[in-house]
Amino acid sequence: xxxxxxxxxxxxxxxxxxxxxxxxxxxxxxxxxxxxxxxxxxxxxxxxxxxxxxxxxxxxxxxxxxxxxxxxxxxxxxxxxxxxxxxxxxxxxxxxxxxxxxxxxxxxxxxxxxxxxxxxxxxxxxxxxxxxxxxxxxxxxxxxxxxxxxxxxxxxxxxxxxxxxxxxxxxxxxxxxxxxxxxxxxxxxxxxxxxxxx
Numbered sequence: 001x002x003x004x005x006x007x008x009x010x011x012x013x014x015x016x017x018x019x020x021x022x023x024x025x026x027x028x029x030x031x032x033x034x035x036x037x038x039x040x041x042x043x044x045x046x047x048x049x050x051x052x053x054x055x056x057x058x059x060x061x062x063x064x065x066x067x068x069x070x071x072x073x074x075x076x077x078x079x080x081x082x083x084x085x086x087x088x089x090x091x092x093x094x095x096x097x098x099x100x101x102x103x104x105x106x107x108x109x110x111x112x113x114x115x116x117x118x119x120x121x122x123x124x125x126x127x128x129x130x131x132x133x134x135x136x137x138x139x140x141x142x143x144x145x146x147x148x149x150x151x152x153x154x155x156x157x158x159x160x161x162x163x164x165x166x167x168x169x170x171x172x173x174x175x176x177x178x179x180x181x182x183x184x185x186x187x188x189x190x191x192x193x194x195x196x197x198x
Contacts, residue, residue, distance in 0.1 A: 060105030060122050062087050070094065070103060077101045079136040083126060083155065085109045085143060093141060104129065109151040123155060130162050137165040144171045
């Protein structure tokens with residue numbers, strides 16, 4: 001029999017995304033075997049983040065400081081603003097280091113089925129940021145879902161009277177993708193977004 005404490009730890013880890021019960025058990029066994037080199041540093045890191053965790057009052061990112069490291073970075077272009085649905089989207093785009101500007105996290109996407117309305121998202125704070133001036137371009141980096149595209153369209157309508165350029169991420173063929181393995185929606189979008197060669 002496993003002790004109740006170890007079972008609770010296993011159950012807690014199993015609730016994390018990407019970890020099921022078997023993966024959680026393997027992680028717990030590793031932590032138990034490598035107590036000094038794995039468990040103690042993990043505990044310290046979790047405690048430190050738990051004590052300092054905050055949401056950035058400017059962009060909505062999750063960090064240990066407010067403003068977050070991205071908003072506080074003077075090297076970033078304040079004139080370019082990339083709007084994303086979730087913090088995970090911000091982290092993915094920032095990890096690629098392809099966007100030199102700043103971000104704005106909506107905290108979700110419009111969804112009639114789930115009852116998510118514009119006032120439930122960070123759209124009004126986005127509008128206030130644009131109204132304050134100094135932004136030349138807003139990049140709508142919504143996911144290529146019906147709800148994501150509905151959200152992008154709604155935001156574009158709200159921003160259309162501002163003297164800014166509104167752009168959207170291109171959708172279509174992935175690098176290295178083979179046509180016969182792609183779904184119809186991806187192929188259709190790739191054809192609609194075709195551009196001149198050369």
